[in-house]
Amino acid sequence: MRSGRREVRSVRAWLAGCRGEEVSVVALEASSVRKVYTKNGQPLAILDVERFSVREGELITVIGPSGCGKSTFLHIIGGFIKSEGGGSIRVYGEEVSGPGPDRGMMFQEFALFPWRTVAGNVAWGLETQGVPRAQIDATVGKYLQMMNLSEFRSHYPAELSGGMKQRVALARVLAFDPKVLLMDEPFGSLDAQTRETMQEELI
Ligand SMILES: Nc1ncnc2c1ncn2[C@@H]1O[C@H](COP(=O)(O)OP(=O)(O)OP(=O)(O)O)[C@@H](O)[C@H]1O
Ligand SMILES: [Mg+2]
Known part of the structure; x- marks a missing residue:
């Protein structure tokens, strides 16, 4: 699974850029996102993402073959399933624990x-x-x-x-x-x- 970053700059960000200001508000931050499913009685590690962040105005595309864990990752960020052993999801710095x-x-x-x-x-x-x-x-x-x-x-x-x-x-x-x-x-x-x-x- 890999992610491609593409910046969609807001007018505010563009103006700030013109003024030479650094614009890097973190909108979404995920750390230690892990998921293990059981397949044929054996644990199968699907996902292990140490750190993932998206800045305000950014568009990130997660790509990978079918079954590699893209939906699982999004479901964890959305709060619909839990990450193994904790992990943390923050939206504009606020920790979230569910949808x-x-x-x-x-x-x-x-x-x-x-x-x-x-x-x-x-x-x-x-x-x-x-x-x-x-x-x-x-x-x-x-x-x-x-x-x-x-x-x-x-x-x-x-x-x-x-x-x-x-x-x-x-x-x-x-x-x-x-x-x-x-x-x-x-x-x-x-x-x-x-x-x-x-x-x-x-x-
Ligand atoms: N509830 C579940 N129980 C057991 N295994 C699951 C469960 N949900 C997903 N899996 C397994 O986890 C893996 C990742 O599934 P996921 O749906 O996240 O893949 P994906 O990258 O979104 O695939 P696709 O591109 O086909 O949508 C797959 O091997 C799938 O069989
Ligand atoms: Mg999917």
């Missing part, structure tokens, strides 16, 4: 709520945070339009194609504006043209 709205997770298998409509899925994170209805509706409308899903707002996930489900999942995670976005193969089910549009929108 939270500071980290938006887009799962490889989409994980949409089947009982909620497209609009209901996108609204979910905002509803849990008690955002006023009018603001929720405006935000949901904005992201459904961005994902080209406005016409499908009243449909249920079972009525959608794989690529459409993936776009709903992307709209849902973007809508609640987390500090850190964790995306597990976010464009895997999209056609080449939509993938390119989504990549541009995201960056």
Whole structure:
């Protein structure tokens, strides 16, 4: 498993750079992330990451062959599974121990709520945070339009194609504006043209 760094500089960071200031706020920091699964009765070490950090505005891509532990790593950072023997995850310096709205997770298998409509899925994170209805509706409308899903707002996930489900999942995670976005193969089910549009929108 390896990671590729790509810096997506915010205007603030760019201006600070022009002024010669050092900009290196650490948004996400993980240390001693380990996972061991049992296979055929034998322990199998899947993951052993000593230190991983992402600065504000940075986009990091984790790459590696199927089964090497990419999803496991993201699930640990998202707080959905525990690292062996402790380990620590910090978001802007704050230690986190479970899932939270500071980290938006887009799962490889989409994980949409089947009982909620497209609009209901996108609204979910905002509803849990008690955002006023009018603001929720405006935000949901904005992201459904961005994902080209406005016409499908009243449909249920079972009525959608794989690529459409993936776009709903992307709209849902973007809508609640987390500090850190964790995306597990976010464009895997999209056609080449939509993938390119989504990549541009995201960056
Ligand atoms: N709950 C589990 N119990 C036992 N083994 C597991 C479990 N989850 C994952 N594994 C194993 O851990 C390894 C890493 O799985 P993971 O899903 O993290 O891989 P990945 O790099 O995301 O693969 P892909 O590119 O196919 O999505 C695999 O060998 C898998 O079989
Ligand atoms: Mg995976």
